[in-house]
Amino acid sequence: xxxxxxxxxxxxxxxxxxxxxxxxxxxxxxGIYIPRLCxxxxxxxxxxxxxxxxxxxxxxxxxCTQPAAHGIDVINNTPEILSYRRDxxxxxxxxxxHLCSICEASGRCELQAMAYRLGIMEPAKYPYLQPVRPxxxxxxxxxxxxxxxxxxxxxIRASQQIDRKNVFGYIGRGINKRVGxxxxxxxxxxxxxxxxxxxxGTCPVGCIIMKRIGFHEPIGQRKYDNAPIGSExxxxxxxRGKE
Amino acid sequence: xxxxRKGISAVxxxxxxxxxxxxxRILDILRKVQTSLGCISGETMEMLAExxxxxxxxxxxxxxxYSFFSEKPKGxxxxxxxDDIVDRFAGVDKVAKVFSDELGIGMGQTxxxxxxxxxYTSCIGMSDQAPAALINESVVTKLTPQSARTIVRKLKQNPxxxxxxxxxxxxxxxxxxxxxxxxxxxxxxxxxxLADRLPAEAGLKKALKMKADAVIQEIGHSGLRxxxxxxxxxxxxxxxARKAKAKERYVICNADEGEPGTFKDRVLLTERPDLIFExxxxxxxxxxxxxxxxxxxxxxAYLLPYMESSLKKRRTAGLLGKNITGKKGFAFDIRIQxxxxxxxxGEESSLISSCEGLRGEPxxxxxxxxxxxxxxxxxxxxxxxxxCCAARILDKGARWFSGIGTDQxxxxxxxxxxxxxxxxxxxxxxxxxxxxxxxxxAGADAPAIVQVGGASGDMIGRSSFHRKISxxxxxxxxxxxxxxxxxxxxxxxxxxxxxxxxxxxxxxxPCRVGNVFLRERIQKIKNGLAEEADxxxxxxxxxxxxxxxxxxxxxxxxKPVLSSIAHFPIVYASxxxxxxxxxxxxxxxxxxxxxxxxxxxxxxxxxxxxxxxAAD
Numbered sequence: 001x002x003x004x005x006x007x008x009x010x011x012x013x014x015x016x017x018x019x020x021x022x023x024x025x026x027x028x029x030x031g032i033y034i035p036r037l038c039x040x041x042x043x044x045x046x047x048x049x050x051x052x053x054x055x056x057x058x059x060x061x062x063x064c065t066q067p068a069a070h071g072i073d074v075i076n077n078t079p080e081i082l083s084y085r086r087d088x089x090x091x092x093x094x095x096x097x098h099l100c101s102i103c104e105a106s107g108r109c110e111l112q113a114m115a116y117r118l119g120i121m122e123p124a125k126y127p128y129l130q131p132v133r134p135x136x137x138x139x140x141x142x143x144x145x146x147x148x149x150x151x152x153x154x155x156i157r158a159s160q161q162i163d164r165k166n167v168f169g170y171i172g173r174g175i176n177k178r179v180g181x182x183x184x185x186x187x188x189x190x191x192x193x194x195x196x197x198x199x200x201g202t203c204p205v206g207c208i209i210m211k212r213i214g215f216h217e218p219i220g221q222r223k224y225d226n227a228p229i230g231s232e233x234x235x236x237x238x239x240r241g242k243e
Numbered sequence: 244x245x246x247x248r249k250g251i252s253a254v255x256x257x258x259x260x261x262x263x264x265x266x267x268r269i270l271d272i273l274r275k276v277q278t279s280l281g282c283i284s285g286e287t288m289e290m291l292a293e294x295x296x297x298x299x300x301x302x303x304x305x306x307x308x309y310s311f312f313s314e315k316p317k318g319x320x321x322x323x324x325x326d327d328i329v330d331r332f333a334g335v336d337k338v339a340k341v342f343s344d345e346l347g348i349g350m351g352q353t354x355x356x357x358x359x360x361x362x363y364t365s366c367i368g369m370s371d372q373a374p375a376a377l378i379n380e381s382v383v384t385k386l387t388p389q390s391a392r393t394i395v396r397k398l399k400q401n402p403x404x405x406x407x408x409x410x411x412x413x414x415x416x417x418x419x420x421x422x423x424x425x426x427x428x429x430x431x432x433x434x435x436x437l438a439d440r441l442p443a444e445a446g447l448k449k450a451l452k453m454k455a456d457a458v459i460q461e462i463g464h465s466g467l468r469x470x471x472x473x474x475x476x477x478x479x480x481x482x483x484a485r486k487a488k489a490k491e492r493y494v495i496c497n498a499d500e501g502e503p504g505t506f507k508d509r510v511l512l513t514e515r516p517d518l519i520f521e522x523x524x525x526x527x528x529x530x531x532x533x534x535x536x537x538x539x540x541x542x543x544a545y546l547l548p549y550m551e552s553s554l555k556k557r558r559t560a561g562l563l564g565k566n567i568t569g570k571k572g573f574a575f576d577i578r579i580q581x582x583x584x585x586x587x588x589g590e591e592s593s594l595i596s597s598c599e600g601l602r603g604e605p606x607x608x609x610x611x612x613x614x615x616x617x618x619x620x621x622x623x624x625x626x627x628x629x630x631c632c633a634a635r636i637l638d639k640g641a642r643w644f645s646g647i648g649t650d651q652x653x654x655x656x657x658x659x660x661x662x663x664x665x666x667x668x669x670x671x672x673x674x675x676x677x678x679x680x681x682x683x684x685a686g687a688d689a690p691a692i693v694q695v696g697g698a699s700g701d702m703i704g705r706s707s708f709h710r711k712i713s714x715x716x717x718x719x720x721x722x723x724x725x726x727x728x729x730x731x732x733x734x735x736x737x738x739x740x741x742x743x744x745x746x747x748x749x750x751x752x753p754c755r756v757g758n759v760f761l762r763e764r765i766q767k768i769k770n771g772l773a774e775e776a777d778x779x780x781x782x783x784x785x786x787x788x789x790x791x792x793x794x795x796x797x798x799x800x801x802k803p804v805l806s807s808i809a810h811f812p813i814v815y816a817s818x819x820x821x822x823x824x825x826x827x828x829x830x831x832x833x834x835x836x837x838x839x840x841x842x843x844x845x846x847x848x849x850x851x852x853x854x855x856x857a858a859d
Binding site for chain 2 (some may be wrong): 062091094151170172
C-alpha cells in the first residue's frame with residue numbers, strides 16, 4: 001500500500017514526504033539538517049537528548065519522534081531554537097567528564113562536533129558536575145569509559161534492535177540514570193566485538209572504545225576535522241536546488 | 244552456602260509463580276522478593292531474569308528506578324520519614340535525630356543486625372498531620388521527638404508495626420482492614436464528593452440505562468476536566484478512546500498522588516472507594532472497556548487490603564464481572580496495581596509504563612494513551628477525583644454539575660490544605676473560590692507565601708490572594724500550602740528543586756541535568772553569594788528546560804523558581820547584591836586556598852594570620 005503523500009514547510013522551505021515518516025525523516029530527505037545526538041539512522045528514535053527540538057505550529061517538539069503531517073509549519077533554524085540546542089549541548093558537556101584534548105574520539109565525536117557547529121567555543125556558564133564514574137576495562141577487547149557517556153542509548157537500542165541481545169540497558173533514575181551492562185561488568189555479558197552495539201559510529205562519543213586500536217586514525221583526518229557535522233545531509237540539498 | 248542459594252531461588256520462584264510468571268506484573272513480583280529477602284541483589288536479579296526470560300540489566304533497571312526497591316540489604320523494619328517542606332517546617336529534623344540516636348544509625352543507613360533501616364522519602368501524603376513517617380507499610384503521624392523514642396523502644400521489644408497504633412483515626416481509618424492512626428481531617432463538605440449519604444451506585448444504574456454515546460455526551464456537557472492538574476476535558480478523552488479502533492480498551496485510575504502537599508485522594512480512597520470504582524465502571528461502559536487498573540502509590544499500601552475487599556464485595560454484588568447489574572454483555576473488572584515509589588508515575592504515560600512492568604518513564608507522544616496506551620490498547624487514565632465526579636454527574640446530571648463553579652471550571656474541587664494554619668485538611672470548594680477565602684477557612688496564620696498546585700504549581704504572595712482557584716487562573720491538582728512570614732522563600736524553592744532532582748526520571752537531558760543546575764543556583768542565592776546576573780541565568784535556564792523537556796515534569800519544574808522571582812522580587816533583591824571589590828560574590832578565598840594548604844602542608848603567607856606552621 002502506498003502511503004499518502006504530504007507536503008509541509010521547514011523554515012519556509014516546502015518539503016515533501018509521506019504519512020508515517022517523522023519530521024526528521026522528511027528533513028533529511030530534503031537535505032535540511034536538524035541537529036541530533038540520540039537519533040541515528042537505523043535505530044528507533046527515542047527523543048531523549050532533545051537537541052532536535054523544533055517548533056511545530058508554534059509548539060516545541062522533538063523532530064526525531066514527531067510524526068510529519070500535511071500542512072504543518074516547522075521552525076528549525078532560529079536564534080531561539082539555536083540557544084536551546086546550545087544549552088542542551090552544554091548540559092551534556094557539564095554533566096560528564098569531557099576532556100577533548102585527551103579523548104580518543106576527538107575529531108569524530110558527535111558531541112564535540114555539535115558544539116563546534118553550534119558555535120560553542122568556550123567552557124559553559126553551567127557548573128561542572130564532575131561525577132565519579134568508574135571505567136569498565138573488564139572485557140579483553142572493549143573498554144567503557146563512562147565519563148564520556150551522554151545517555152543517548154544508541155548502544156542499548158543497537159544491541160536490542162539489531163543484535164537481538166540485551167548487552168546494555170538503562171539503570172538508575174534522574175541525574176543517576178546511566179547505561180548499565182547485562183552482568184556485573186562487560187566481560188560478564190555476551191557482547192561480541194562484531195556487535196552493532198559496539199561498532200564505530202554507534203557510540204557518538206568516546207565511551208565505547210576498542211582496545212589496542214586507539215588513535216590509529218590521525219587527528220586532522222577524522223570525520224569532523226574538515227567538514228562540520230550535518231554537512232553530509234546538507235550536501236544533498238544544493239543538488240536539488242530547493243531554496 | 245548452597246543452602247542459602249536454594250533459599251533465594253525458592254523465594255524467586257514462589258514470587259514469580261504467584262503472578263503466573265507474568266512479565267507485566269514484575270513490580271508485584273519484585274515487591275514480594277524485596278519483602279522476603281530485604282533486598283534484590285545482583286544474584287537475585289540473575290535468578291529473576293532466568294525465571295521471567297528477562298535480562299539482569301532489565302531487572303536492575305527496575306530495581307534502581309523505584310525508591311522502594313533496593314539492591315543493598317534493608318532492615319526488617321524500614322522507617323521512611325516524609326521529607327516534605329511542611330514536614331521540615333514541622334520539625335522532622337528533630338524527629339529524625341531521635342530515630343537516628345535511638346537506632347544508632349544515620350539517615351540512609353541500615354543497622355548491622357539488619358533489624359532497622361532509616362531514610363527520608365518524598366511526601367507521603369500526610370501533610371495535614373506532619374511530621375509523618377512510614378514504618379514498613381504502616382503510617383505514623385504527628386511525630387514528636389518523644390513519640391519517636393517510644394516507637395523505637397516498642398519496635399525493639401516487639402517488631403510488629405500494627406502494635407504502634409494506639410489511637411485509630413476517624414471514619415474508615417478505624418476499619419480493621421486499615422487500622423491506621425490517620426485522620427481524614429474533612430473540614431468542608433461540598434455537594435459533589437463529600438456530602439453525607441451519597442446514593443449508592445445511582446450514577447452507574449442511570450448510565451447503564453443510557454447508550455454509551457449519551458454517557459460521554461453527558462460528561463462532555465458537564466464541562467468536567469481532569470482533576471489531576473492538567474485539566475484535559477474528560478468527555479473528549481473518553482470520546483477519543485471510544486473512537487479508537489481496537490479489540491480491547493482499558494480504564495486506569497491514577498491514584499499515584501505524589502504532588503507534595505496533596506492528600507485529597509488519600510481521603511477519597513479511604514472514604515469513597517465505591518464511588519471511585521463506580522466512576523471507573525461508568526467509564527468502561529462509555530468507552531467499551533473491559534479491564535481496569537487502579538494504580539495505588541506504594542505510600543498508600545496501608546489502604547490496599549480495604550480496597551481489595553471493596554472490589555471483592557462489588558464482584559459479589561454483581562457490580563463487577565460479567566453482565567454487570569444484569570446488563571447483558573457488559574463485563575468489566577478492576578485490579579489494583581501497587582506502585583513502588585516514583586513521583587513521575589503520576590504522569591499518565593509513565594503510569595502506563597509502570598503498569599506494564601517497565602521503568603516509569605513517559606512514553607513518546609503522539610500516539611496518546613487514548614489511541615495507544617496500556618499494552619498498545621486505547622486507554623483512559625483519569626484521576627481518582629475525576630472518576631468520583633463522573634459517577635456523580637451521571638446521577639445528578641450535567642446541568643447540576645456545571646451549575647457549580649465557573650464557566651471554564653465546573654464543579655467542586657478538593658483542596659488539601661497544609662502548612663501554617665490552624666485547620667489543615669480537606670476542603671471541598673466550588674471552583675472560583677478566592678485564595679483569601681480559602682486562607683480564612685483554613686485559619687491560616689498570617690499567610691505570606693502560598694504555594695498553589697504543589698511543587699509544580701505557583702508560589703504567590705499577598706498581592707495575589709484575590710486570585711481564584713480555577714483552570715483559568717490558579718490551577719491545582721489539590722495541593723494548597725500556606726506559610727507565614729517567618730518562612731524562607733528560598734528554602735521552599737530549594738526544597739521543590741531538590742524534590743524534582745530526586746524525582747526526575749532522567750530520560751531527557753533538560754530535566755535530568757537542568758534541574759540540578761537550577762538547584763545549584765538557587766542555593767547560591769540562598770547563601771547570599773549571588774549577583775543580579777544569576778537571576779537572568781535562572782530565567783534563561785528555566786525557559787530552556789520548559790521548552791525542551793519531554794513531559795510535564797520538566798515543563799513545570801522551573802515554576803517555583805519563576806513564580807517566586809515574579810512574586811517575591813524583594814527577597815531576591817536583598818540576596819543578590821552587586822559587589823564593589825571586583826570579586827564574584829561566590830568566590831570564597833578561604834575555600835579556594837584549602838586544597839593548596841593541604842598539598843603544600845603549610846598556610847598562606849597572605850591570607851593566614853600565622854604563616855609557616857603546618858596546616859594539619
